[in-house]
Amino acid sequence: MLSGFLTNVSTISVPGCFLQIFFFIQLGITSRGILTxxxxxxxxxxxxxxxxxxxxTRPVQLLLITGAWVFSAVCTLPAxxxxxxxxxxGPNVVKHCWCDPSSVRQxxxxxxxxxxxxxxxxxxxxLLTSGVLILTSYVLIGVSLSRMAVTQRLxxxxxxxxxxxxxxxSYSSASFVYDQSKSTKGLLFFQVRIIVAVLYAALTPFLNPVIYSLRNKELKESITRTVSRFRSKFSWGFVC
Structure with a gap:
């Protein structure tokens, strides 16, 4: 898909299209399984x-991750x-940026x-299975936090x-995209649906490492040093 965007190639084989559908959906569900x-x-x-x-333990961790991958495959393969x-x-033009399932079914x-x-x-x-399990975990965490001191809560x-x-x-964007794809016409205009889908596909994975990494002490120190070097460099350049 990315190579098609870069080379301006707008065609894809039928097997390639269905492989794209499978991996796009399967990896999306896997990411929510891992969040669970x-x-x-x-x-x-x-x-x-x-x-x-x-x-x-290590076996439990491997079992949980394997379960996330298997669950995503089971949810993706039938459809x-x-x-x-x-x-x-009939027509062979997929009205989307990639092989979107609802667009291919048209x-x-x-x-x-x-x-x-x-x-x-x-x-x-x-969505519901992983969402309910995540919600249950945080409800139990909330109950446990209510019995802790303020410092422990923080x-x-x-x-x-x-x-x-x-x-x-992840879940707000996925729910919104799902709501727009329930109908072949959708609730938004065609161009807006594509924009929303692209933001969902690209923005969320882009934000994940940023959100997690900002809590990393070494990364914060590295950013601070880089900003300080740039600041001192520009300050030195304007000294008369």
């Missing part, structure tokens, strides 16, 4: 700090396989109502702040 694992990790660290090392097996005998020369139901059902399952909040920020951005 991180929420559980924070729950254990805050609510059971003395048992953290015995609970979050993708159904759309792949449909007949395509090219099918058959009834796609079942495909839409399956696709939206798995999307709801993916420390726990700093531990969860970055994750909460990413979760909020």
């Amino acid at each position: 694992v991180m929420a559980y990790d924070r729950y254990v660290a805050i609510c059971n700090p003395l048992h953290y090392t015995s609970i979050m 993708n396989i159904m759309t792949w097996q449909r007949p395509y005998c 090219l099918v020369c058959a009834d796609t109502s079942v495909d839409n139901i399956v696709s939206h059902s798995f999307a709801v399952v993916a 420390k726990a909040f700093r531990t969860c702040a970055a994750h909460l920020t990413v979760v909020t951005i």
